[in-house]
Amino acid sequence: MSSAMSSRICRFGPLDVAYDERVLVPRPWTLAQSRWAADVATAAGPGPLLELCAGVGHIGLAAAVLADRDVVQVEADPVAAAFALANAERAGWAGRVEVRVERLERALQPEERFPVVIADPPYLRTSDVDRFPDDPRLAIDGGRDGLGIVRACLAVAARHLVPGGALVLQVAGPGQAEEVAALAGPGFAVGLRVEETRVVDDERAVMLLRSGPDRA
Numbered sequence: 001m002s003s004a005m006s007s008r009i010c011r012f013g014p015l016d017v018a019y020d021e022r023v024l025v026p027r028p029w030t031l032a033q034s035r036w037a038a039d040v041a042t043a044a045g046p047g048p049l050l051e052l053c054a055g056v057g058h059i060g061l062a063a064a065v066l067a068d069r070d071v072v073q074v075e076a077d078p079v080a081a082a083f084a085l086a087n088a089e090r091a092g093w094a095g096r097v098e099v100r101v102e103r104l105e106r107a108l109q110p111e112e113r114f115p116v117v118i119a120d121p122p123y124l125r126t127s128d129v130d131r132f133p134d135d136p137r138l139a140i141d142g143g144r145d146g147l148g149i150v151r152a153c154l155a156v157a158a159r160h161l162v163p164g165g166a167l168v169l170q171v172a173g174p175g176q177a178e179e180v181a182a183l184a185g186p187g188f189a190v191g192l193r194v195e196e197t198r199v200v201d202d203e204r205a206v207m208l209l210r211s212g213p214d215r216a
Contacts, residue, residue: 006020006021007019007020007083008020010025010026010028012026012028012031012034012058012062013031013034013035013062013065013066014062014065014066014091015058015061015062015065015087015090015091016087016090016091017056017057017058017087018056018083018086018087018090019056019083020083021134022079022080022136023055023056023077023079023080023083023136023139024055024056024080024135024136024139024140025134025135026055026056026058029200029204030058030059030120030170031059031062032198032200032206033059033063033118033120033168033170033206034058034059034060034062034063034066034118035062035063035066036168036198036206036208037049037059037060037063037067037116037118037168038062038063038064038066038067039067040116040166040168040208041063041067041069041115041116042067044115044116044165044166045115045162045164045165046115047113047114047115047162048064048069048070048071048072048098048114049063049064049067049069049070049071049072049114049115049116049117049118050071050072050074050108050114050116050117050118050160051063051071051072051073051074051117051118051119052074052104052117052118052119052121052153052156052157053074053075053104053119053120053121053122053149053153054073054074054075054080054081054084054099055075055077055080055083055084055120055139056080056083056084056087057073057075057080057083057084057085057087057088057097057099058087059118059120059170060073060118061073061084061087061088061091061093061097063116063118064093064096064097065091065093069096070096070097070098071093071096071097071098072097072098072100072114073097073098073099073100074099074100074102074104074107074108075099075100075101076101076102076103076104076138077101077136077138077139078101080139081099081101084097084099085097085099104149104152104153104156105152105155105156107156108156108159108160110159112160113160113161113162113165114160114161114162114165115161115162115165115166116165116166116167116168117153117156117157117160117161117165117166117167117168118167118168119153119157119167119168119169119170120170121142121149121150121152121153121169121170122138122139122140122141122142122148122149123140123142123146123147123149123150123170123171123172123176124140124141124142124146124172125142125143125144125145125146126141126142126143126144127144128146129141145179146172146176147176147179147180147183150169150171150176150180150183151183153167153169154167154169154180154183154184154192154209157169157192157209157211158191158192158211161192161211162211163211163212163213164210164211164212164213165210165211166195166208166209166210166211167192167207167208167209167210167211168206168207168208169206169207169208169209170204170205170206170207171205171206171207172203172204172205173199173200173201173202173203173204173205174197174199174202174205175202176205177194177197177199177205177207180194180207180209181194181197181207184209191211191212192209192210192211192212193209193210193212194207194208194209195208195209195210196208
């Protein structure tokens, strides 16, 4: 890819991941999200994984490799999407990865269904993004309340999970997890329920939400 001369490489579980200063640097702790998603996928029905807000693709790709699954990755930033494609090729997974450079709301056909959805959306409040000057704003700004893109991920997952399917969602700590729990359910993302939340620290957590078995 065109950024090859300036790209850096980090180890992320089973992967060597390329990135540069234009994209969000892979966080080592997010490998826990990949591993959890892989565990969930191992017990799930057939079909590819879906990753929303994929960035350079490392979280969903690691889950796919660990679970031996295909994966569809959605990323609006073409620079990050190009890295996602390159990282899939580097991992020997290029034939099993589809990267869609598109906004979440337009990336999927109505009939598409997935057993597991993975998402690491921008989840900081706009007022907090200046705390992280080295991070691309597009990758971290979740809007006024931090939940703008989270809401979109919940809505997409609710529409495209198979009955009983799982969303493995990264959020900004236990406080935001409580806000997400209030969003999921009949009032918003019909059929999703929070099954478990794993807290890393005050600013980082991963949630498992599941689609109801009788969802239409």
